[in-house]
Amino acid sequence: MAGAEKQPFYDLAIIGGGLVGASLACALDPLAMKTVVVESVAYRAATQPSYDDRTLALSASSCAILRGLGLWSKIASSATPIREIQVRELDRPGRVLMSPSELGLDRFGHVVEARAFGAAMAEILPNLKNTDVVCPVSLVSLEPQEEACRLTVRDDDGERSFRARLVVGADGAESFVRKSLGIEAERHDYNQSAVICNVTPEQDHQGRAFELFTPSGPMAVMPHLNGRCGLIWCVPTREVAALMDLSEAEFMRRANLRFGQRLGRFLKMGKRSAYPLKLVRALEDVRPRAVVIGNASHAIHPVGAQGFNLGLRDAAVLAEVLADGLRDRSRNDGRFDPGSWDLLCRYSAWRKPDHDGTIAYSDGLARLYSNPSPLASAGRLAGLLAHAFVPSLRRQLAVKSMGYRGHIPRLARGESL
Ligand SMILES: Cc1cc2nc3c(=O)[nH]c(=O)nc-3n(C[C@H](O)[C@H](O)[C@H](O)COP(=O)(O)OP(=O)(O)OC[C@H]3O[C@@H](n4cnc5c(N)ncnc54)[C@H](O)[C@@H]3O)c2cc1C
Numbered sequence: 001m002a003g004a005e006k007q008p009f010y011d012l013a014i015i016g017g018g019l020v021g022a023s024l025a026c027a028l029d030p031l032a033m034k035t036v037v038v039e040s041v042a043y044r045a046a047t048q049p050s051y052d053d054r055t056l057a058l059s060a061s062s063c064a065i066l067r068g069l070g071l072w073s074k075i076a077s078s079a080t081p082i083r084e085i086q087v088r089e090l091d092r093p094g095r096v097l098m099s100p101s102e103l104g105l106d107r108f109g110h111v112v113e114a115r116a117f118g119a120a121m122a123e124i125l126p127n128l129k130n131t132d133v134v135c136p137v138s139l140v141s142l143e144p145q146e147e148a149c150r151l152t153v154r155d156d157d158g159e160r161s162f163r164a165r166l167v168v169g170a171d172g173a174e175s176f177v178r179k180s181l182g183i184e185a186e187r188h189d190y191n192q193s194a195v196i197c198n199v200t201p202e203q204d205h206q207g208r209a210f211e212l213f214t215p216s217g218p219m220a221v222m223p224h225l226n227g228r229c230g231l232i233w234c235v236p237t238r239e240v241a242a243l244m245d246l247s248e249a250e251f252m253r254r255a256n257l258r259f260g261q262r263l264g265r266f267l268k269m270g271k272r273s274a275y276p277l278k279l280v281r282a283l284e285d286v287r288p289r290a291v292v293i294g295n296a297s298h299a300i301h302p303v304g305a306q307g308f309n310l311g312l313r314d315a316a317v318l319a320e321v322l323a324d325g326l327r328d329r330s331r332n333d334g335r336f337d338p339g340s341w342d343l344l345c346r347y348s349a350w351r352k353p354d355h356d357g358t359i360a361y362s363d364g365l366a367r368l369y370s371n372p373s374p375l376a377s378a379g380r381l382a383g384l385l386a387h388a389f390v391p392s393l394r395r396q397l398a399v400k401s402m403g404y405r406g407h408i409p410r411l412a413r414g415e416s417l
Helices: 019-031 060-068 072-078 114-127 176-180 237-245 248-259 307-332 341-368 374-389 391-401
Strands: 009-015 035-038 055-059 080-082 084-089 095-098 109-113 131-134 138-144 149-155 158-169 185-201 208-213 219-223 229-236 266-269 273-282 290-292
Touching: 009 019, 009 149, 019 035, 019 060, 019 114, 019 131, 019 307, 055 060, 055 114, 055 307, 060 072, 060 109, 060 307, 072 109, 072 114, 080 219, 109 114, 114 131, 138 158, 138 176, 158 176, 176 290, 185 237, 185 341, 208 248, 219 248, 229 237, 229 248, 237 273, 248 266, 273 341, 290 341, 307 341, 341 391
Parallel strands: 009 035, 009 158, 035 131, 084 208, 158 290
Antiparallel strands: 055 109, 080 109, 084 095, 138 149, 149 158, 185 229, 185 266, 185 273, 208 219, 219 229
């Protein structure tokens, strides 16, 4: 093993170049900090876990962040605007109709396929000026030391080590970084899995997104390109294998029955994938010289489509805290340490209200709508009707689900870092 003095030295190492880690790399590159991104699965590989077939609903604040990072222009042609959101409960009267016009907007956000993101990232990352991208390479050991962390990575050629002043764990729900740091996580198994696929309905979706709550799990239909929609159907995990094995005709028949033909019948469908649904929340998000962000910090239920949006705000806030630290270095003899404990604590305190609020929202919805008790049922009906008839409640809900919660980072406000 090379001695410490021979090992490459970085300001920052981002472990996991998925949706959140790669976005952070794009945000940080103009700050001219020497950065490395370590990603274990090739960007265009069919097995890439972050950039797969799932459709992502991006909130307005996420779209603003992506614009600020220069990423939006690369994915805009594959993005579909969300012009209305309809929420209802199976076999219940009433529905909540949310229109962006109530907020003076013409859209809530956009729907983009995660794979389109991956294609854009594969193009952008190699051209970043201050960022090395090593892929497919996995982190296999992490050792925090006083001045920097020592990291060992492995690929087909063997192992090598380097050091970084700050390690960012953006390596997903089963984060190796989080576990190496000894950070415990709270877990809840929803005993549900999401089956996703594209469907083509008879009628034009006109930018409408639908969320249907059922006792066995929510179903979402999101507007997508060329008249297609992204279907996300959450079912009890014990039923998922049978649903995956159904013929296409039978799958669509059941999906039509459940969804209720709000867009006419589904006529065609694409490949199905299934995801077990769990809440995994790190009990801490910073340790000396390390921070966990995105799913490594909080993997949540997809109801309400908040997961990546929340992780992208982590990236935007971390980038802002580091940019401010860099600007303030004149007050610190010109020295800047991206792994300084003060900066990490500032990041953590800033993110806490958004983490708490967003996780409570998605976890609360997932649990409330699968609770069979009469009290929960009455509460659901009251909540739905209140939102259907009280515009101010609808507006509050819309603003929060658009990612405007707590202290909003500059990138989400459309300003530069
Ligand atoms: C069915 C479904 C639908 C969803 N819909 C939405 C939606 O509409 N809107 C929304 O905002 N969110 C949605 N989400 C959530 C969203 O997909 C996640 O929040 C997002 O993928 C998190 O990104 P991430 O980069 O933090 O983690 P990941 O996507 O898990 O990426 C982690 C990356 O780290 C890499 N990695 C792991 N270990 C290592 C290692 N040791 N060394 C190097 N690299 C490593 C992995 O290869 C991967 O590329 C949905 C999720 C599901 C399951």
